[in-house]
Amino acid sequence: MSTTSSTNTAKTDLEGVRVADPEHWREGPPHELFKQLRNECPVHWSGGMTSFPEEPGFWSVTNQELVHEVSRNYQLYSSELGGMVGMPWVQLEVQNGMFIGMDPPKHGRLKSLFQRGFTPKRIAEHEAAIRAITVAQLDKLEGRETCDLVSDLAQPVVSRVIGSFMGIDEADDAMWAELMNRLVGGDDAEMNPEGPQDVIETVIPMIVQRCQVLIDARRENPTDDLMSILVHAEVDGDTLSDWEIVMGFILLVTAGNDSTKATFCSGMKALLENSGERQKLIDDPELIPSAVEECLRMFPAFAHFRRTATEDTELGGCPIKKGDKVMMWYPATGYDEDVYEDPYRFDVTRNPEHQAFGAGGRHFCLGTALARLELRVMFEETLKRFPHMEFAGEPRYATAIFVNQLTTFPVRLSPGA
Numbered sequence: 001m002s003t004t005s006s007t008n009t010a011k012t013d014l015e016g017v018r019v020a021d022p023e024h025w026r027e028g029p030p031h032e033l034f035k036q037l038r039n040e041c042p043v044h045w046s047g048g049m050t051s052f053p054e055e056p057g058f059w060s061v062t063n064q065e066l067v068h069e070v071s072r073n074y075q076l077y078s079s080e081l082g083g084m085v086g087m088p089w090v091q092l093e094v095q096n097g098m099f100i101g102m103d104p105p106k107h108g109r110l111k112s113l114f115q116r117g118f119t120p121k122r123i124a125e126h127e128a129a130i131r132a133i134t135v136a137q138l139d140k141l142e143g144r145e146t147c148d149l150v151s152d153l154a155q156p157v158v159s160r161v162i163g164s165f166m167g168i169d170e171a172d173d174a175m176w177a178e179l180m181n182r183l184v185g186g187d188d189a190e191m192n193p194e195g196p197q198d199v200i201e202t203v204i205p206m207i208v209q210r211c212q213v214l215i216d217a218r219r220e221n222p223t224d225d226l227m228s229i230l231v232h233a234e235v236d237g238d239t240l241s242d243w244e245i246v247m248g249f250i251l252l253v254t255a256g257n258d259s260t261k262a263t264f265c266s267g268m269k270a271l272l273e274n275s276g277e278r279q280k281l282i283d284d285p286e287l288i289p290s291a292v293e294e295c296l297r298m299f300p301a302f303a304h305f306r307r308t309a310t311e312d313t314e315l316g317g318c319p320i321k322k323g324d325k326v327m328m329w330y331p332a333t334g335y336d337e338d339v340y341e342d343p344y345r346f347d348v349t350r351n352p353e354h355q356a357f358g359a360g361g362r363h364f365c366l367g368t369a370l371a372r373l374e375l376r377v378m379f380e381e382t383l384k385r386f387p388h389m390e391f392a393g394e395p396r397y398a399t400a401i402f403v404n405q406l407t408t409f410p411v412r413l414s415p416g417a
């Protein structure tokens with residue numbers, strides 16, 4: 001969908017629609033369908049996932065008020081019971097090994113190991129380092145006519161940032177990025193060419209094996225990175241098992257790898273499509289933090305997280321049964337007409353609140369301050385270096401129901417220079 005126009009197309013009969021089917025996701029999130037759902041059926045039942053016939057049906061929640069209601073009530077809507085994402089190729093055992101897939105009290109104990117390091121104040125200490133990483137990557141593009149914004153800029157920058165937090169060698173950044181992309185983009189043929197089944201058979205065992213090397217090294221010699229925190233953590237008087245450490249590693253590295261990259265690239269696409277908005281940021285870089293929030297609203301890095309009902313209940317007038325899956329679709333809530341005026345208009349001065357980081361509650365994103373800082377620095381430095389960047393080909397979206405990202409975005413760096 002364009003970032004400037006509203007939607008007004010023929011209505012679909014919502015009964016029988018399966019929201020997670022790939023046919024709706026080939027060009028990014030199904031904004032027209034989401035608009036209809038918000039207006040006619042904000043709690044909607046899909047009978048299953050056609051690509052994964054064993055998967056049960058699920059409820060789709062598409063407005064902010066109801067996503068808020070689900071997010072805040074972990075007693076009724078569990079992250080642990082049935083997995084926190086609708087990615088059938090990632091076993092429940094893996095999802096539950098990460099604290100994002102746990103319920104209190106264990107969730108809180110693990111999350112608290114990291115919270116101090118992720119406050120806005122502590123994260124601000126990394127600004128110079130993040131800027132240096134971004135500038136070094138932009139330096140590599142000097143003299144080139146074109147590049148791919150995803151693979152030549154965004155991916156290497158975010159991989160180095162999270163890599164430096166985790167204590168990963170720079171030489172291994174690309175290898176970890178590839179493994180994590182295959183894991184989370186399991187349903188997209190470009191991100192994971194071997195198909196979803198390969199995630200269980202190859203990708204996860206490979207991650208476990210390579211992580212073991214990092215774990216063993218830190219057992220021997222503690223370091224001051226996040227991996228060392230996991231290796232030496234004491235939770236309820238016990239250290240974490242190797243499996244729990246690997247799952248903690250996966251959570252932080254996937255979150256770091258796929259999130260800001262996604263929002264940055266879609267944000268750049270919107271800026272190239274809306275040159276007036278781009279000019280506002282070039283003329284007044286103080287507007288960039290507001291533009292970051294607008295990009296998060298319109299292009300949230302993750303399309304959904306999921307919960308499972310712990311007992312029979314009711315949501316927006318719909319009967320939810322114990323065990324039912326509930327998907328919260330963030331690309332739908334970012335355009336909620338009850339919250340935003342002219343929601344399809346990309347407006348860098350809007351500075352909106354949004355649910356891209358979750359809608360509050362226990363699982364609210366740990367990485368908000370880091371993501372905001374990375375996005376601000378990446379926009380600042382890219383717009384400064386290449387203010388006249390242009391499209392050099394068609395960007396391509398992942399056909400994926402979890403990651404909401406471009407996999408390719410060819411740009412001309414300095415037209416006419």
Ligand code: HEM
Nearest residue numbers: 099100255256259260301305356357358363365366367371
């Ligand atoms: C554009 C950037 C990002 C977006 C849109 C985003 C989005 C989200 C969302 C929606 C959740 C809530 C999950 C739920 O309710 O089940 C979440 C949780 C989380 N995020 Fe982020 N994230 C971003 C960046 C990051 C970064 C850079 C990190 C850092 C490593 C990070 C680490 C985490 C972690 C660890 C959780 C789990 C928190 C918990 O379960 O308590 N995120 N994120």
